Structures are given as C-alpha cells and as structure tokens.
Amino acid sequence: MYLPQKQEPLQCREMPAPVSSKQSPLTLVRRLRRLREHPGVRGLVQETRLAPTDFIMPFFITEGPKEALEALPGQWRLPIEDLLKHCEQLVNLGILGLCLFPCLGPKYKTPCASAALDPDGLVVRALLAVKAAFPQLVLMSDVALDPYTDHGHDGLLCPQGHVDNDATVQQLCQVAVLHAQAGADWVGPSDMMDGRVGAIRRALDKSGHERTGIISYSAKFSSAYYGPFRQALGNKEKRALDKRSYQLDPANGRQALLEAQLDEDEGADILLVKPAGLYLDVISQLRQKTLLPIAAYQVSGEYAQIHAAAQRGWLDLNACMHESLLAIKRAGAEVILSYFAVEAVKGLRSF
Ligand code: PBG
Numbered sequence: 001m002y003l004p005q006k007q008e009p010l011q012c013r014e015m016p017a018p019v020s021s022k023q024s025p026l027t028l029v030r031r032l033r034r035l036r037e038h039p040g041v042r043g044l045v046q047e048t049r050l051a052p053t054d055f056i057m058p059f060f061i062t063e064g065p066k067e068a069l070e071a072l073p074g075q076w077r078l079p080i081e082d083l084l085k086h087c088e089q090l091v092n093l094g095i096l097g098l099c100l101f102p103c104l105g106p107k108y109k110t111p112c113a114s115a116a117l118d119p120d121g122l123v124v125r126a127l128l129a130v131k132a133a134f135p136q137l138v139l140m141s142d143v144a145l146d147p148y149t150d151h152g153h154d155g156l157l158c159p160q161g162h163v164d165n166d167a168t169v170q171q172l173c174q175v176a177v178l179h180a181q182a183g184a185d186w187v188g189p190s191d192m193m194d195g196r197v198g199a200i201r202r203a204l205d206k207s208g209h210e211r212t213g214i215i216s217y218s219a220k221f222s223s224a225y226y227g228p229f230r231q232a233l234g235n236k237e238k239r240a241l242d243k244r245s246y247q248l249d250p251a252n253g254r255q256a257l258l259e260a261q262l263d264e265d266e267g268a269d270i271l272l273v274k275p276a277g278l279y280l281d282v283i284s285q286l287r288q289k290t291l292l293p294i295a296a297y298q299v300s301g302e303y304a305q306i307h308a309a310a311q312r313g314w315l316d317l318n319a320c321m322h323e324s325l326l327a328i329k330r331a332g333a334e335v336i337l338s339y340f341a342v343e344a345v346k347g348l349r350s351f
Helices: 038-043 079-095 124-135 166-181 194-204 225-230 255-268 277-291 300-311 319-332 341-350
Strands: 055-062 076-078 097-105 137-145 185-188 213-219 271-275 295-296 337-339
Touching: 038 319, 055 079, 055 124, 055 277, 055 341, 076 079, 079 097, 079 124, 079 300, 079 341, 097 124, 097 213, 097 277, 124 137, 124 300, 137 166, 166 185, 166 194, 185 194, 194 213, 194 255, 194 341, 213 255, 213 277, 255 271, 271 337, 277 295, 277 319, 295 319, 300 319, 319 337
Parallel strands: 055 076, 055 097, 055 337, 097 137, 137 185, 185 213, 213 271, 271 295, 295 337
Antiparallel strands: none
16 A cells, blocks of 8 residues: 655655756657656556455464464464454454464374364364454364374375375365354365365355355465474474375466366355465466456465565565565455465555
8 A cells, every 4th residue: 555655755866867958868658667756656556555455364373372483483373362362453453354273282183183073172162262252354264184183184094095085075074064163254175185165065055054155275286385384283394294196286387277167166255376476377367267256375484484584684574575465466366365464464554
C-alpha cells in the first residue's frame, strides 16, 4: 500500500539534469520514467498492492510451554492460551485467517497416526477455543497425518513400506470431519493422495458439513524448503524425508496444472500452490486456467532464508519480505499463507 512518507522528497534525486537547450536531445514518444519519478505517480500506477486481507497466518501449537523455533525466527510453538493472544493481534491488524499445525511429542506419534482421530486432541481443542473467542476469523486446519506418524510421512504405510493411498484417504476423511465439527471453516488436505478432495467433500456433506470449504494443496511440490517446518513439528532428523512418491516433482509444471484440474473437478473451493516463490510460473499459469481463487504458501524455508541472510547483514529483511510477498500476489494468488503475515501487515504503511 502506498502512503506518502513525510521525509520523502517530492523531487526524485535521480531526476535527469536539465539540458542546456530547451530541446531534448532524444525524441522519445514513450518515457516510462515519467511513471516512476514522482513518488505520488508511482503510488497511483502501482499494479499490485498488498493488503491485510491477502493473508492467512500459520501457527504452530503445542501441549507444552511456549517455545521459540530456532529455524523460524520470530515464530513459536504456542500453547492454546497464547494462540488466542496472537488471534487478537490478527483481528487488530485486519488479518482474516489463520491455519494451525500441531507440534506433538513422540508419545503422540504412531505408525497409524491414531492421535489424528482423537476427539479431544490438540487441534480440536484449539479450533474450538479460537472459534468461540474469535468467530470473525477464518479458521483453516491442515488435514494431513505427518504430525501424528512416527515415520513422518503424510500417509499410512503398507507392509511393503510404501504410502497406501486409499487407506490414507479414508483416514483423512475422518480427520476432516473431526476438524469441521470443531469449527474449521476450511479444511486443507496437504497430503497429495489421489482422490482425497472428492472423498473429503463427500464425507463432509454426508456428515452435515456442506458449509465447510476445502482449500486443497493442489500443487504441492516435493521441496527441500520444508526443512524448518519439519523441524518445528519435531521431525528434525526427518528434515530430508523423501516424499517424492506423492508430492510433485519440482520439474513438472504441467503435472501441477493437472493436479489442480482434478482437485477442481472433485470439488475443491480454493486451489493452493506450495512453495510459492519458487513456483510463480505455476501460480501464473494456473491463474489463466481456473476461475477458482488461488492460494499460495510461502513455506518455512522461504521465510528462513530471508531471515538468515538478514541476520548476516546480507539482505534487508523488510524489503525482501515485502518484495517476496508482492511477487506472489503479482503472479496471481489471492490468498497468501506466510509466516511473515503479521510483520508484513505491520509494515505495509512504509511501502
Ligand atoms: C505436510 C506439510 C508440510 C508443510 C505443511 N504441511 C511439509 C511436508 O510436506 O513435509 C510445509 C510448510 C512449510 O514448510 O512451511 N503435511
């Protein structure tokens, strides 16, 4: 958002020096710098503007005490009562939505992710608490099994060791219904199993949750940039877990569009691309193809790398934060999930 700064000089320092004769030496019909020299003109012609309403803020929640996350500076594992304080801040800043990720200790993790179905589990209690205190916020829950599996995969493993698609989808349907019951406005399947959007839609409808939406992680790439997230979930040694048998190959843009098409056909309400900054081509191509809203997830590694370079004095944190988010919106995303959401909105006035 452009707001004139008090200290900003009205005349730009790089204004071309006046030439001696009245006649300009170049006869140019089009001088695009006329759109750039005056800060006010720059503000008027700006094509893309970030606003508080663009963002969904992801939060990590815990049964334990509040804990800072080493690889995600400024982010925390939050007990539910602290989460509520952060929700109040979202409301004050005009941010409309949040997404929850549970960080669970080893005793909650099993091969069959049974804790994901606990009707009194951490996510369920957090959803109930946020919904009761802040009904105006849009509550998104991540529907995946990886916070609950001891092997760290997003699905159940067959005896042969590979991820069992259809058994996983059945369990995800139960998780989605549980979250909808607890107040999730959007369930976000992030597992990349085939057919899960249609199955979840049917399960939600059958259980009377036809008003609960599906924000589908349609194009989720098998990315090395999820490292800090996996560490936050307590899967430090699984930072480099190989999920290529279900997540998209970073080389395949066309297949990402196919995935999105299938999710749209199966009833997804919003299509999500993840990571965001490295896949702007996918966001932009999807924007040409679908009439649905598009969300993009600026993932933990994208956040961490900007922070790491800024800590060394190599990059300007605020400028890079703003530029990275602006690029995601310019590519065509209406909704941006980002750990920067709160800081970015606080800083919008200075850009
Ligand atoms: C998995 C999930 C992942 C993220 C969100 N949900 C990582 C993974 O596939 O292992 C990553 C988000 C981030 O890196 O910020 N269900």
